[in-house]
Amino acid sequence: MKNPNLTTENFSSANRNYFIDFKRAINNSHYICITRSDKLLDGGYRRSNVVVFEEDFHFLVSAFSSLFHAAAHSHLEGTEYCDSQKIGSQKGIKGIKTWAPDMRPREKFIAHGTDALSDAELMAILIGSGRPNQSAVALCEAILKAVGGRLDLLAAQGHKSLSRFKGIGLAKSSAILAALELGRRMCAVD
Structure with missing residues (x-):
């Protein structure tokens, strides 16, 4: 049937x-x-x-979220669309502070809660900033892509593995790994 x-x-x-x-x-x-x-x-x-x-499903939703996020910011480059990995590395994109307030991760979090943010946007709040030519969101999207979008695989990474991404040093890798460890401990209590 x-x-x-x-x-x-x-x-x-x-x-x-x-x-x-x-x-x-x-x-x-x-x-x-x-x-x-x-x-x-x-x-x-x-x-x-x-x-x-x-x-x-969560990967599909996250992929569409990243795609639409990149398309929403493509006007900064004057192009019709741009790849989500390139959104933070295009010339003319100075950083999240230049984005419309309703698109910034921290402001979205405050206004709409965690459900409105992708994993990359939540991570971007943790690391605080990207690089001169790459937003924190684009940097976190690249990190997540490297682990297939799986937070369990991200949590298994070490400082050295995360530091291979330009813009991620000990402070930012510590923030990411500490947040994932808190989540693990919270689940262990249940």
Whole structure:
């Protein structure tokens, strides 16, 4: 039996149709199926799918958050879009203080709470600053990318491993590792 859609969204652009389905799997877990359907010249369709499982939803949300964050700041460069890793290293981007107040991690945290921030933005609050040509958020995005977005793998890193990122020294690596250790201890109490 086909897995039922719990909800669906779709949109079309030119000869392409996109379907985003939220489904329940046989084992009662959930997943998102994104389907692109291209109309071919012969009248047929070519379909391609991407499936994201429930345990990876937070990675998908974080990736979209970073993507939209980078796109929101691309106007500083006069380009239509820019890669999220490049957002903090583009000329003309001086740092988070030049961003619109509602986009700055600390201000978002105060106004909307932790749920409004990506992991990179939370880490950026911890380290306080980036480098002359890279914002704290972009620096933290690079660190998270190196560990596949997994905080458990980040917590297993040492000072030397984190210090390989330009802009991360003993003080900033200590802040990151100390915060992760506090989180581990909090979970151990439960």
